[in-house]
Amino acid sequence: MQFLSPDNFKDYELLDCGDFLKLERFGNYITIRPEPQAVWNTRRTMKDWEQQAHVKFMPQSSSSGIWKKMKDMPDQWQIKYAINDLAGNHPVIKFRLGLTAFKHVGIFPEQSANWDYIYNSIKKLNVEAPKVLNLFAYTGGASLAAKAAGADITHLDSIKQVVSWARENMEISGLENIRWVVEDAMKFVKREIKRGKKYHGIILDPPAYGHGPNGESWKLEEQINEMMKSVAELLEERNHFVILNTYSLGFSSLIIENLFRDFICGKDMSNAEIGEIFLPATSGSKLPLGVFGRYFTNSI
Numbered sequence: 001m002q003f004l005s006p007d008n009f010k011d012y013e014l015l016d017c018g019d020f021l022k023l024e025r026f027g028n029y030i031t032i033r034p035e036p037q038a039v040w041n042t043r044r045t046m047k048d049w050e051q052q053a054h055v056k057f058m059p060q061s062s063s064s065g066i067w068k069k070m071k072d073m074p075d076q077w078q079i080k081y082a083i084n085d086l087a088g089n090h091p092v093i094k095f096r097l098g099l100t101a102f103k104h105v106g107i108f109p110e111q112s113a114n115w116d117y118i119y120n121s122i123k124k125l126n127v128e129a130p131k132v133l134n135l136f137a138y139t140g141g142a143s144l145a146a147k148a149a150g151a152d153i154t155h156l157d158s159i160k161q162v163v164s165w166a167r168e169n170m171e172i173s174g175l176e177n178i179r180w181v182v183e184d185a186m187k188f189v190k191r192e193i194k195r196g197k198k199y200h201g202i203i204l205d206p207p208a209y210g211h212g213p214n215g216e217s218w219k220l221e222e223q224i225n226e227m228m229k230s231v232a233e234l235l236e237e238r239n240h241f242v243i244l245n246t247y248s249l250g251f252s253s254l255i256i257e258n259l260f261r262d263f264i265c266g267k268d269m270s271n272a273e274i275g276e277i278f279l280p281a282t283s284g285s286k287l288p289l290g291v292f293g294r295y296f297t298n299s300i
Contacts, residue, residue, distance in 0.1 A: 001253050002275030004113050004292060011079035012109040016049065016283040018042035023049050026097055026105060027079040032056040033103050035287065043283035057103045067099045075099050078172065079107070083145055084116040087123070093144040094172045096165070106139045106165060110279050110289045111205070114243055115145035121201065121241040121296050122149035130200035133192075133234070135185045136210075140166030140178075142203045142243075147175045151201065156181040156188055158212045184212025186223065189230045201241045202231050208248040220248050225259065232263040238299045245277065247290035256293040264295050271296055 006012070013025040019042050022035040030053045042049070050056070054073040059065040076098040082090040093115070097105045122130055132151040134143045139162060143155040147170070157163050160182045170178050181188060185206070204227070210218040224246070231242065242264050244256060257274045265272050273294045279287045 002273050004273075004275055004277045005280055005286075006110060006112045007084060007116070009081055009109055009112045011081065012107075012112075014109075014279045014281040014287060015052070016042055016044045017279075017281050017285050017287045019046075021049075022287065023053065024109075026107075026109075027077060029054045029073045029077060031105065033105075034059060037288055038285075040285065043281070043285060055099065059103070064101045065103060066101070081112055081115065081141075083119045083148060085123070086120045091119070091148045092173070093141070093148060093169070093175075095139065095141070095169050096172060107141060108138070108205075108289075110277050111141055111245070113277065114203075114245070114292070114294070115141055117243065117294055118142055118145045118201070118203065118241075119149040122146060122151050124296070124298055125200055125239050125241075126298070127200055127239055130239070131198070131236075132201035132203070133199045134203045135189070136204060136206045137166065138162060138205065140169050142205070143178055144169060144173050144175060146201065146203075147178055148173075152179075154179040154181060156183060156185060158182065158184055158210065158216075160213070182213055184214065184216040185218070186227060186230070187212065187216065189227065189234065193230060193233050197234060198236045199234050200236050200239055201243075202234060203243045204231065205245045208246075208251075220246060220251070224255075228259045228263045235264075238297065241296040242294070244293045245290055246292075251291060253291040253293075256291050260293045260295060264293075 011027045015023040017038040018040050032053045054071040056068045080092050080094045082092050095107050129152045132146045132153045134155050137155045137157045143153050146153040163180050208220045277292050
């Protein structure tokens with residue numbers, strides 16, 4: 001099993017975590033947010049946290065809350081990420097962040113390690129404008145990385161407002177021509193199979209639970225096997241990559257390994273990476289944020 005974490009995200013820093021909370025810096029602003037995986041004690045005192053923080057999320061229900069500002073800051077701001085291109089370039093993608101009622105700010109910073117992988121995989125495919133599908137795509141970090149590498153990228157999410165947010169990120173990043181789809185992921189994948197479509201890259205970052213735009217139900221444990229079987233049918237035979245992230249308490253990396261053996265790699269796991277993704281805190285803690293699988297092949 002491998003452990004994966006961001007390498008050089010200058011506009012983001014996990015300062016500390018514990019007591020089911022995390023203290024983070026996004027650009028010039030520091031937030032306090034709930035974190036169900038941080039079951040240990042904080043390394044710094046809460047008084048220290050609150051002296052540093054600009055804003056703290058205050059839950060009001062199991063799914064929403066309000067932000068309490070402790071220092072002056074805008075409701076929306078921007079950060080950037082320089083992709084680690086193996087050729088030595090560092091194309092920059094940008095994100096508009098915001099204080100939402102659901103504790104999110106518009107980015108999952110641990111995924112920057114996968115943005116590098118996406119960018120470099122596309123460059124290694126030696127295919128002009130390879131077709132890439134980003135499922136459960138949220139505000140588009142993976143889509144931006146794929147487009148920056150020259151991919152023909154389709155970005156799918158079930159929430160229209162989130163797709164509009166992703167489009168805004170594309171525009172401020174100076175990119176264009178991402179295909180936007182607001183739809184249930186499983187329905188879209190099944191229809192693409194019927195159409196005979198193929199992709200050189202497929203990225204999946206599914207939630208534990210979710211709903212499509214017409215109320216379709218998504219439950220990770222119940223549907224991920226069917227989804228991965230369908231994804232395998234959409235892949236170009238010789239030149240492709242696949243990334244699967246799962247953020248679900250108790251979801252083992254061995255599940256990812258078995259899914260990749262069944263549908264993506266077969267018996268040869270030499271080009272696969274399976275493991276756990278985490279954020280290192282400057283205070284010394286390590287925050288686990290799910291398990292991942294990645295696979296790349298570029299056979300002739």
